[in-house]
Amino acid sequence: MDGAAFDYIIVGAGSAGCVLAERLSASGRHRVLVIEAGGSDRRFFVQMPLGYGKLFYDPAVNWLYATEPDPGLAGNRDHWPRGKILGGSSSINAMVWIRGHRSDYDDWEAAAGPDWGWQAARAAYRAIEDNEAGADDWRGTGGPLHISANRRDLHPLVETFLRSAEATGLPRNPDFNGARQDGVGIYQMTIRNARRNSAARAFLRPAMKRPNVSVLTSAQVTRVLFEGRRAVGVEYRRKGVSGQVRALSEVILSAGAIGSPQLLMLSGIGPAAHLKSHGIGVIAEAPNVGRNLNDHQGLNYTWSMKVPTYNDILRPWWGKALVGMKYLLAGTGPLAKSINHAGGFFRTSPDLPRANMQLYFQAFSTLIPRVGERPLLTPDPFSGLSIGLSNCRPTSRGEITLKSADPFAHPRIVANAYSTDQDVAEMLSAVKYLRRIAAQEPIRSLIAEELRPGPQIRSDDDLTADFRARSGTVYHPSCTVRMGRDPATSVLDPDLRLRGVEGLRVCDASAFPTLIGGNTNAPSILVGWIGAERILNDTR
CATH class of the missing domain: 3.30.560.10 (Glucose Oxidase, domain 3)
Incomplete structure (x- = not known):
């Protein structure tokens, strides 16, 4: 794997990362690598x-x-448990499926535009779901997630x-x-x-059957690699050995509300004074990275x-x-x-x-x-x-x-x-x-x-x-790498791109503009679903 190149590198196989892997690979035109610090979800107490x-x-x-x-x-x-396993926290959570109030997505639209508003969210949820209760104006059937x-x-x-x-x-x-x-x-x-029915079971496992999808487990990404201000890959450690892989198109962080801001700061993106205090060179000043938790x-x-x-x-x-x-x-x-x-x-x-x-x-x-x-x-x-x-x-x-x-x-x-x-x-x-x-x-x-x-x-x-x-x-940390239209209050633009650099996005609960009123697994999957659309729109 060391030295290999992929169109997309997804860091983290959590709720959003699993959805990204499935959707970005579906056409067969893009080579996708998912790197996960944890191991397999095929454990009895997970299932x-x-x-x-x-x-x-x-x-x-x-x-x-x-x-x-x-x-x-x-x-x-x-104590803050977070999933370190295929499926991320969707593999260790209490499995409650709550979208949130429709006004939560009005808040998202106000911050990040109509692609994240209630009408877009409802349509996406209906496409995502295969709801046992049947389809109606709100629920969906036939989607990948039962x-x-x-x-x-x-x-x-x-x-x-x-x-x-x-x-x-x-x-x-x-x-x-x-x-x-x-x-x-x-x-x-x-x-x-x-x-x-974790995100790994519903999205990642089907994607792994495709020849253009690779999954590297027990590999912790230690930093994003840059050439100038463009993200070109990641460095990782696996079984005590360091390696690097390159991204031909984009690096996408889906390491969660704790892991994604940490990895950005380790890679030189964050509050400049804070990074310098730890001897980290600054690639891009981004004062809101890690804030608004x-x-x-x-x-x-x-x-x-x-x-x-x-x-x-x-x-x-x-x-x-x-x-x-x-x-x-x-x-x-x-x-x-x-x-x-x-x-x-x-x-x-x-x-x-x-x-x-x-x-x-x-x-x-x-x-x-x-x-x-x-x-x-x-x-x-x-x-x-x-x-x-x-x-x-x-x-x-x-x-x-x-x-x-x-x-x-x-x-x-x-x-x-x-x-x-x-x-x-x-x-x-x-x-x-x-x-x-x-x-x-x-x-x-x-x-x-x-x-x-x-x-x-x-x-x-x-x-x-x-x-x-x-x-x-209650295990719903969010908003630490917020998306939005206002650079003064957000880190990402509405397409989940890091401001100040190229080739790097964040797509997970850290990108929430505001915290949803309810359990956060469903909106994390939603961010992966809509985020994949935004990414693919930029590559067509």
């Missing part, structure tokens, strides 16, 4: 939907990033939760990706035939229950054996799903134009931690459930900077969670709403006791201290 709990701290598939101590999180360092409607084999407490949330005034919503987002309902999932923060409220939950079947050895047999023999049971069967979107104030909070219902609890594992497969030794939430559009902003010029050292991540009064006030209202749901029938009669934060936590000050101490990322 089994509920197996993602086993991947939460697994360095074989996970970058295992950690933030700096965060005053907004009571001084805690937050989306499970998730209507079967749900835990009985899901309906209890939905009816209790309805009792607070939230409507039942049959499709969060449809005409409206507000309300409660069942989450659609990127699951197909009881297996995780935006992420959703969330936490769970947890109750012990008078009726069985998933704890009762997933905790004992005989229960593990039973659900394992169901999964292996029939592709059914809790192992065939994400733990987030249901959820919803609500507004902390009726004056708001759109929902600003997202709900997650989990018929299990994990208050007792297990070392080295997010204990989805070993929950608490009692009947428990959790209702979680996260903020949709936080106003707090963090940043990614270098700790050193060593490409194998993790960058410095400053999350700045809850660093604005607005974010604190919204979360305070939101956690009170969780208790409103729990106080409604039919769930109220089934609750034995509130365990977290506990009934003694009542005052605004105590509730705020609790969510600061227990909150954390």
